[in-house]
Amino acid sequence: MSTEQPQDTKITVLKNGPLYVEGNFVLFDADGQEIPVSGKAALCRCGVSNKKPFCDGTHAKVDFKA
Ligand code: FES
Numbered sequence: 001m002s003t004e005q006p007q008d009t010k011i012t013v014l015k016n017g018p019l020y021v022e023g024n025f026v027l028f029d030a031d032g033q034e035i036p037v038s039g040k041a042a043l044c045r046c047g048v049s050n051k052k053p054f055c056d057g058t059h060a061k062v063d064f065k066a
Pocket of ligand 1: 057
């Protein structure tokens, strides 16, 4: 029997960058299909990522400011 406790979910807004999600969560796409993640994900907040919903670092190239 596991003694691990459920982990809270933490979402951090990174300065001029993505939303960093970590903990116990499930991610779904716009069609309701689950997107596999392993307890952490950087979600694009700038809208220009080429691998949405994930951040691919493009925010830095376009000088995203939030
Ligand atoms: S926030 Fe990083 S590519 Fe959009």
